[in-house]
Amino acid sequence: MVNRIRTLILAAIAAACLAVPALALDKVHLKDGRVLEGEITREGDGYLYITVRVGSLQRAEFVLMANVERIERDVDATPEDKDAGGTPATPAPETSPNRTASPRPAPADPNARRIAFITLEEMVGPFMNARALAHSIDLLEDDKPEIVVLQINSGGGIGLEVQKLSDVIEHKIKPKYRVVAWVESAISAAAMTAWTCEEIYMMKEGNIGAATGYRMLNGRAEAVEGEELEMVLRQMEQISERGNHNPLVMRAMQVPTNLSADIDPSTGAVTWRNDLSGQYIVSTEKQILTFNSIDAVRFGVARAIADNKDELARALGCSSWVEVGADADEYQVRFREDVQQAQVRAAEILSKMQIALNAGNVGRARAMLGQLRGWARRATSLEEYGAPDFGVPPLDAEFFRRVEEQLDQLAKQRAGR
Amino acid sequence: MRRCSRWVALPLLALIAIGLSASPVGLAPIARAAQDGTAQSGPLDRVILKSGQVIVGRVLEETATEVRVLVMVGGISAPTTYRRDEVLSIERGVVEDTAGGSSGTPAPSPKAESSERATRPAKPGAARIYLLELRGDLGKDISATPLRRAMEDAVANDPDVIVIKMNAGSAAPGFDGLWAAEDLGPIVEEQIDAGRRVVFWIERAQSGAAFLPLVSPEIYFTSGGKLGGVGDLSDFDIGDETVNLKQISLRIGHAEGFAITGGYDPRLIRAMALKEEWLAVRFRGGEPEYITWEPRPEDGDGWVVLTDDGEGDNEDEFSFEGNDVLTLDADWAFRLGVAKGVVDTMDDLAFELNIGRDYEVIEGRGSQILKDWRDRLDRALDQINRIQRDLSDRGGRRLSESARLGRQINLLKQLRGILTSFAEVLDPDGSQRASIDIQIEELRQQIQRASRGR
Numbered sequence: 107m108v109n110r111i112r113t114l115i116l117a118a119i120a121a122a123c124l125a126v127p128a129l130a131l132d133k134v135h136l137k138d139g140r141v142l143e144g145e146i147t148r149e150g151d152g153y154l155y156i157t158v159r160v161g162s163l164q165r166a167e168f169v170l171m172a173n174v175e176r177i178e179r180d181v182d183a184t185p186e187d188k189d190a191g192g193t194p195a196t197p198a199p200e201t202s203p204n205r206t207a208s209p210r211p212a213p214a215d216p217n218a219r220r221i222a223f224i225t226l227e228e229m230v231g232p233f234m235n236a237r238a239l240a241h242s243i244d245l246l247e248d249d250k251p252e253i254v255v256l257q258i259n260s261g262g263g264i265g266l267e268v269q270k271l272s273d274v275i276e277h278k279i280k281p282k283y284r285v286v287a288w289v290e291s292a293i294s295a296a297a298m299t300a301w302t303c304e305e306i307y308m309m310k311e312g313n314i315g316a317a318t319g320y321r322m323l324n325g326r327a328e329a330v331e332g333e334e335l336e337m338v339l340r341q342m343e344q345i346s347e348r349g350n351h352n353p354l355v356m357r358a359m360q361v362p363t364n365l366s367a368d369i370d371p372s373t374g375a376v377t378w379r380n381d382l383s384g385q386y387i388v389s390t391e392k393q394i395l396t397f398n399s400i401d402a403v404r405f406g407v408a409r410a411i412a413d414n415k416d417e418l419a420r421a422l423g424c425s426s427w428v429e430v431g432a433d434a435d436e437y438q439v440r441f442r443e444d445v446q447q448a449q450v451r452a453a454e455i456l457s458k459m460q461i462a463l464n465a466g467n468v469g470r471a472r473a474m475l476g477q478l479r480g481w482a483r484r485a486t487s488l489e490e491y492g493a494p495d496f497g498v499p500p501l502d503a504e505f506f507r508r509v510e511e512q513l514d515q516l517a518k519q520r521a522g523r
Numbered sequence: 524m525r526r527c528s529r530w531v532a533l534p535l536l537a538l539i540a541i542g543l544s545a546s547p548v549g550l551a552p553i554a555r556a557a558q559d560g561t562a563q564s565g566p567l568d569r570v571i572l573k574s575g576q577v578i579v580g581r582v583l584e585e586t587a588t589e590v591r592v593l594v595m596v597g598g599i600s601a602p603t604t605y606r607r608d609e610v611l612s613i614e615r616g617v618v619e620d621t622a623g624g625s626s627g628t629p630a631p632s633p634k635a636e637s638s639e640r641a642t643r644p645a646k647p648g649a650a651r652i653y654l655l656e657l658r659g660d661l662g663k664d665i666s667a668t669p670l671r672r673a674m675e676d677a678v679a680n681d682p683d684v685i686v687i688k689m690n691a692g693s694a695a696p697g698f699d700g701l702w703a704a705e706d707l708g709p710i711v712e713e714q715i716d717a718g719r720r721v722v723f724w725i726e727r728a729q730s731g732a733a734f735l736p737l738v739s740p741e742i743y744f745t746s747g748g749k750l751g752g753v754g755d756l757s758d759f760d761i762g763d764e765t766v767n768l769k770q771i772s773l774r775i776g777h778a779e780g781f782a783i784t785g786g787y788d789p790r791l792i793r794a795m796a797l798k799e800e801w802l803a804v805r806f807r808g809g810e811p812e813y814i815t816w817e818p819r820p821e822d823g824d825g826w827v828v829l830t831d832d833g834e835g836d837n838e839d840e841f842s843f844e845g846n847d848v849l850t851l852d853a854d855w856a857f858r859l860g861v862a863k864g865v866v867d868t869m870d871d872l873a874f875e876l877n878i879g880r881d882y883e884v885i886e887g888r889g890s891q892i893l894k895d896w897r898d899r900l901d902r903a904l905d906q907i908n909r910i911q912r913d914l915s916d917r918g919g920r921r922l923s924e925s926a927r928l929g930r931q932i933n934l935l936k937q938l939r940g941i942l943t944s945f946a947e948v949l950d951p952d953g954s955q956r957a958s959i960d961i962q963i964e965e966l967r968q969q970i971q972r973a974s975r976g977r
Contacts, residue, residue: 261773291776291777291780293773293776294769294773310780310783310784311708311777311780311781311783311784312780313773313776313777313779313780314776315772315773315776316769316770316772316773316776317769318765318766318768318769320763320765320766320769325762326761326762326763327761327762327763327766327767328762328763328766329763329764329765329766329769361765362765362768392768393768393772394765394768394769394771394772395772396772396773396775396776397776398776398779398780398783398789399780399783400783400789413716414716446952450952450953450954450957451957453954453957454957454958454960454961457961457964458960458961458964461961461964461965461968462968464968465968465971465972467968495952496954
């Protein structure tokens, strides 16, 4: 195999030297000092794609114009030029580019920035939960991170949790650490949570928005309206202030609203308008706003696109960094697994408890209740929210008190027969 | 309204000439070569493009702006036009014609070519192509477990290129097949992120399957290839207009992520999904330029309306056949830069991939893994039907009550086992198995009551 690869590489080099004496290259100089060499294959207003060659492989790199210092087009680069120490087009990452790569070992560099990554995923409320996040932050104490990255991938959930999550970010994380939202998907309540962070970064496939509140009634949706809507709009104005985001943008994510923007061509500064008179129509009265990654950056909602931890660290200005706080994220992962299992099991146990009661088997029903307590302890969000998708009510102290009471009464009735 | 019917100014042919860069124009190589009557004998010419690609064939015509070449690949010839400014040099009569493509003999059919490939031993160091066929429906026949295993097999074979040939739809029809694609996208992206070359080759990518190829920057179409069938999002309705807008918005946001990942224009997604979206294109310097409104005089000329607003006179008579929503055929996929080429044979694909004639198609287990999964899933579904028939069958009347209940418990346990084996497609959140556990519990209580009543 090694011989085959070597043969291929030699053949490729020979072909390059013989057939293409001078390669036409584009060079993209980035603001962070890197230089990408290759062929610019696609350009939009705010981005470009450059196909970079590494050996026989080609890879399309996505680059935001905001990160570009300057572009040299059709540069003649001879092999000598390349040998003379040109910056590698795609420097090999020190860790796997996979976002879920295991924590990076501490480098020798004592000045390496310490970054903690905490994943916040699935339904806001039961899974993406303020108490659980606060616990993860407590676990960070000994690791002394400088930056806490909240890695968000959630389609939203229960609106009540937004304020709690925002409060944890504002009062528990921000005073101690630089906090960053890194968005794979932040829809609805997840977008509202991310909005607390001044610094939002997007994964390439990322999206953020669609924050309309609604409830399901008899299989039909019903948007939140009236006073309740006004409260949520006011709440998000305050959270917008926390994150230093223009409240008009969040409003267009919540209710159908005209929204346009002007972008200063020299500074890139974005001016928002709550009508359609701006240079760019961002949303209309017939839409709810969700940004893709390109537009989020283009309109200044997010600062950059980063597709893996190394890219994010670079975007955060960390040339050397180390991942810390594995315990904090492990807690989140375990918490989600527990909640997932607990939701299904709680629904099942409640049904079995009902069967036991129908059969007059109070002892078995009590045993079931004990199991339910165990699951509620393991997955603490069940106390607040139960399992909405499985018809399980909040498993709080009041719930257990009432069920205990009923079981006691049944036991007495049976004893009295 | 049919697509292409609204020409604002430039005729189609002129637009093709301007719009296409150094990629081959010819979409039906064999037929066109024969029609041209350009076959000659003698050594062939070599055209070297600035991209590094080397074309062997016969230069038919040179103008100030174009070079027309009868390209010879694997015995097949095709007249192909390249932009002059993409050409680095032309060397005439320097390549011995060994393939016989220019000798006037008929070009081999794809089948003959394929058998030629099978019998021709690959040279040492030949490029290795791993071919993985995705057939069936995403979210059912094609789910995370078999796809992951198939990709693992591909990687284990250490190919130079993984070609995923797609003829697929999704179990969820229309746009909402997106969610099945979201489960699978990361499995492909993982390999691309690791520096592997993953190429999609589209016969049919419909519903949710339309999104999956977009994670790769390299897509090719067969000449009959289609990508789309997701244009039902405007009809989304869960009972509240504002909530509908929210649901549509978030879905578009997710789908645009696929396009951005592979380097495609996200505006194509809206045109594919929403009937009311205008999308018009013209070509400048070979690159598509889009507007998302009906072309106006002040927008200049050369616009082709890809999709209109589907309102009034613009409404299509038949859904998915007009231009209310965008479905990419091979021609448009190529023109818009979604497809890098249109090829019907592995030889042509290898040529387009700059691999040339010396390649080896790896007989991996990937396609078999996916087929086995499909077959086993089909059998499992049959078993589920049988078990449900047996469960509702009271034919066990000859049995005692407790024996009948015991039999039902056993059937439910079998059902639970099947659901566990195919949990990712049949019971992803475990709720069905939980429900079976409750039924089993109920049956056990009945057995206890029956035994107490004896």
